[in-house]
Amino acid sequence: MQWILPQSASLAKLADALAGKYHLNSESSQAEHLLIVDDFVNHIIRSGCLLVRQGETYQLYSEEAETLEFSSKKPFHFAADIAESEFRQRLRSLISVRKLDAVQEFDLQRQFLTLRNTDDKAVLKMELLTTLNRQILLLKPVRGYEKALKQVTMQLIAMKAESCEGNLPQVLLTLSDYQISNYSLRPQLNLPQDILARDAVAEISLTMLSVARQNEMGILHHCEDTEYLHDYRVCLRKVRSLVSLLKGVFPQAVFLELKKRLGLLAGKTNKLRDLDVYLLKQDDYQARLPDNLRDGLPAMFSDFSLQQKRARRAVKTWLQSEAYASEMNAITGIFRDVGTLPETELSHQSLQTLIKKKSRKCFRKIGEMGVLITPETEDEEVHELRKECKKFRYLLDFFGPLLQHDKVPEMAARLRKLQNTLGKFNDYSVQQDALMQYLEAGKRGDDLAKSIGALILILAQAQQLQREKVELRFADFYSPETKALADQLFQ
Structure with a gap:
């Protein structure tokens, strides 16, 4: 049981209220x-x-599962930095490949107390935590002395103390008024129903460019987190796609200028x-090859790492x-x-009408x-289908609420x-x-050439498996049910 004491209250006030029947003893204290x-x-x-994190111990709290612990003498920043374990798997499912850092710190003073009756028997254990100029009292009942509790x-x-549930770190986080990040790759746009097409493109583009720029400092100072x-x-890709999808809302010269400038920004990275992608796939590539064909991969990834460092410097200089x-x-x-x-012709058209069309x-x-698409269809035509699906997805993402x-x-x-199948x-x-x-x-050494050759073959086999799924996935998508749904949405 946890209680947040009002700032006007004190432990002495509680002790005075209980005097006569109980007395409160301080056992020890420690800083954390x-x-x-x-x-x-x-x-x-x-x-x-x-x-x-407290000292060398990490604890992962969850409302739905048991608390997991992990010990590390040095702080780690990525799930991949720790040994394979249930802790690592759970953490990886939450953050994927993102970098970890401390987002809030607390200096705690913990005081251990015992409430005793007139016979000097312990009837209740307590802990008083002081931080952020607030006090939290934890009550730990002693069996047989429920009356004291x-x-x-x-x-x-x-005393108007406030009962609080949840684990202690969650209570501390609430007391600190920590503001959870509102960052999202899919920000709420809240476009008015009567917005004109050109105004909508401009508003969405400015929003997405703002989100893009929120990542600049991460690219510059935390570049090892490749998600920035x-x-x-x-x-940038969303803005470029949006401008191309609704290019008719701009004069031709303006559309071409936007396309060129946005392409330049993307091309620099x-x-x-x-x-980044190839180095993130290092473990996957290793796992795909048999032991006797892995010898050449370290040299390739070492080369990629050197190239990555040079490319990072170039991107930082550019930004x-x-x-x-x-x-x-x-x-x-x-x-x-x-x-x-x-x-x-389209700049002042109703956005809703244009999007449905x-x-x-x-x-x-x-x-x-x-x-x-048949088994004999060229890969390039399958890629074109993927691009068209991506355009459709952007339309639904940006303008779905308007429908x-x-x-x-x-x-x-x-x-x-x-x-998903087309992407793979x-x-x-x-x-x-x-x-x-x-x-x-x-010039590549024999070991490297063998490893790469084997890897290309294995990737080709994996691609073929996905290729065989394309027609099935398309049939599932372009079904009578989906066609009827399209009629409802876009009529």
Whole structure:
């Protein structure tokens, strides 16, 4: 049982109220330092869990599962840094590959107390925690002395103490008024129903560019957390796709300028992102190869690490340059000043009408492309289907609320299953091409050549398995039920 004492109350006041029947003894005290650990997005706290560090001990609290413990003499920053265990698996499920840091610290003074009766028998154990100029009293009942617990509880209520549930770190976090991050790659847009098409594109683009820029400091100072760059690029990709999907709302010259500038921003980080991905797949690549074919991989990943460091320096230099600031200012300036641009046929059209038309066209095109896919279809045509699905997904993500229909999430879920298969198919294809280019780019030792050759073969087999699933996933998606759902959403 935990009670937060009002600032006007004190332990002495409680002792005075109990005098005559009980006396309060202080046994000992100790100072403690407690850290709440999480990532940039607060994935752990948002999930209802807490990761707490005290000294060398980490505790992962959860409302749904038992508390897990892990000991480490040195602070760790990634789930991958610790040995395989239930703790690591649980932590990885919460933060994936994100970096951990202390997000809140507490200096605690813990005082151990015993409440004794007139016979000097211990009837209640207590702990008084002092931090943040507040006091928390923990009551630990002694069997057979429930009456003492009841009387203490009544006095605490009379003192207007506040009963609090949950683990102690959660109580401390609440007392500290810690603000959980509101960062999201899918921010709430709340577009008005009557918003015009061009205004909507501008508002969404400015929002996504703002989210992208929230990742700049992470790229500069916490670059080992590769998700900063990933999220930055996702935001730029969404803006580029949105501008292309609704390009008719801009004059042609403005559309081409936006496309060029956004492409430049994304292109500056392509090399680094590719290397990040390959290095993140290091364990996966090792696991795919038999022991006798792994000898060459360390040399390749060592080479990738050196290239990654150079690419990081280049990206950091770019992000801190006047040229970068100028590009960002030019892009945001266009979106902020859309009201001054010449009108086009679509610029002042109702957004809702335009989105239904675009979504209907996109859904129909996915169907036309998908039904033509056979086992003999070229990979490039499968990739084109993936791109069209991505356009459709962005339309649903950005403008789903405007459709005012509770079936939009169902359509998105059906699409996601097809996208997952197409995405894996594309990833395997890209990885094979990159490994082949690396192999052909310079003189490679026999061990390295064997490892890469075997890895390319294994990835090709994995790609083929995904290729065989494409037609099945497409048939599941482009079913009579989904067509009927599209008719409801986009009529």
